[in-house]
Amino acid sequence: MQRVIDVSLVLLLVYLMLALSSDRRTLLMIRGIIFLLLASIISNRIGLSLLNFVLDKLLVGAAVAMAVILQPELRRFLERLGRGDLLSLLHPMQSRPAEVESDSAIDEIVDAVKELSQNRTGALMIVETGEPIDEHNFSVLGVRLNAVLSKELLQTIFQTTTLLHDGAVLMREDRVIAAGVILPISDRAASREIGTRHRAAMGITERVSSCFCIVVSEETGSIAIAENGGLDRPVTSARLREVLETKLAAYRPVNLGRTVSRFGWLWEKISLKTLVTRKSTPRK
Numbered sequence: 001m002q003r004v005i006d007v008s009l010v011l012l013l014v015y016l017m018l019a020l021s022s023d024r025r026t027l028l029m030i031r032g033i034i035f036l037l038l039a040s041i042i043s044n045r046i047g048l049s050l051l052n053f054v055l056d057k058l059l060v061g062a063a064v065a066m067a068v069i070l071q072p073e074l075r076r077f078l079e080r081l082g083r084g085d086l087l088s089l090l091h092p093m094q095s096r097p098a099e100v101e102s103d104s105a106i107d108e109i110v111d112a113v114k115e116l117s118q119n120r121t122g123a124l125m126i127v128e129t130g131e132p133i134d135e136h137n138f139s140v141l142g143v144r145l146n147a148v149l150s151k152e153l154l155q156t157i158f159q160t161t162t163l164l165h166d167g168a169v170l171m172r173e174d175r176v177i178a179a180g181v182i183l184p185i186s187d188r189a190a191s192r193e194i195g196t197r198h199r200a201a202m203g204i205t206e207r208v209s210s211c212f213c214i215v216v217s218e219e220t221g222s223i224a225i226a227e228n229g230g231l232d233r234p235v236t237s238a239r240l241r242e243v244l245e246t247k248l249a250a251y252r253p254v255n256l257g258r259t260v261s262r263f264g265w266l267w268e269k270i271s272l273k274t275l276v277t278r279k280s281t282p283r284k
């Protein structure tokens with residue numbers, strides 16, 4: 001019985017750690033530590049004392065390094081614990097202020113992108129699909145707007161005559177949080193032959209798994225979707241709608257759907273799927 005409680009508590013701890021972060025690199029680190037932990041337990045069990053000694057030291061070093069690197073996540077975790085906000089720890093999605101990503105927001109995005117594409121107006125949009133992105137992931141946050149999302153607003157922002165058109169727009173649920181956001185550029189070999197707007201989209205999605213980017217090319221008017229560091233292009237507006245509907249479905253207030261999506265979300269975090277990066281399409 002004691003053993004069952006022990007294992008359950010460890011599993012709960014792993015769940016909380018995975019739930020804490022939406023950042024891909026953080027998840028990889030947590031997996032690394034879990035791997036070291038398992039290797040240490042196995043080496044102890046089969047009596048490989050020297051290997052066990054080295055793994056133990058490595059684990060201590062990794063734990064200290066992780067505490068330093070994950071300072072913001074740990075602080076958030078301890079704050080919630082201190083507030084007694086245990087429910088939000090068990091149900092990370094509930095920590096979001098509003099869970100409804102309305103169909104009308106999807107319509108606004110698709111309509112804006114269609115028009116930007118037809119007019120060959122370059123655009124870069126970040127769509128959050130999970131926990132809010134840690135601002136440290138941006139090179140420059142840009143100008144905070146926190147405005148209601150509309151196609152007119154998106155189209156206006158990307159007009160080359162506006163001060164905000166350079167950089168990306170950050171969207172959360174049905175709001176435009178910021179514009180003129182400068183993103184880290186991807187330096188993957190495959191991305192070098194791609195322009196900076198597309199590389200910026202790949203760069204942020206490489207670092208943060210809880211978002212995807214929509215890119216409209218100024219040169220060709222083509223629409224691209226960047227996700228997990230990969231680039232899918234050209235995509236049609238119908239495909240864009242499909243992606244938005246699938247990715248944002250998690251925030252619709254349908255209880256059954258939300259429960260299923262939570263398991264899907266956790267599965268996505270644990271599975272190797274997030275480790276596999278999609279091949280980017282080189283520029284024609």
Ligand SMILES: Nc1ncnc2c1ncn2[C@@H]1O[C@H](COP(=O)(O)OP(=O)(O)OP(=O)(O)O)[C@@H](O)[C@H]1O
Binds near residue numbers: 124167217
């Ligand atoms: N790091 C960045 N973060 C956000 N936006 C960026 C970044 N770098 C470039 N951009 C945007 O991309 C624009 C330049 O696009 P560039 O022509 O180099 O890229 P591209 O991928 O070839 O796109 P396009 O097909 O539209 O020409 C800049 O004016 C700016 O708005």
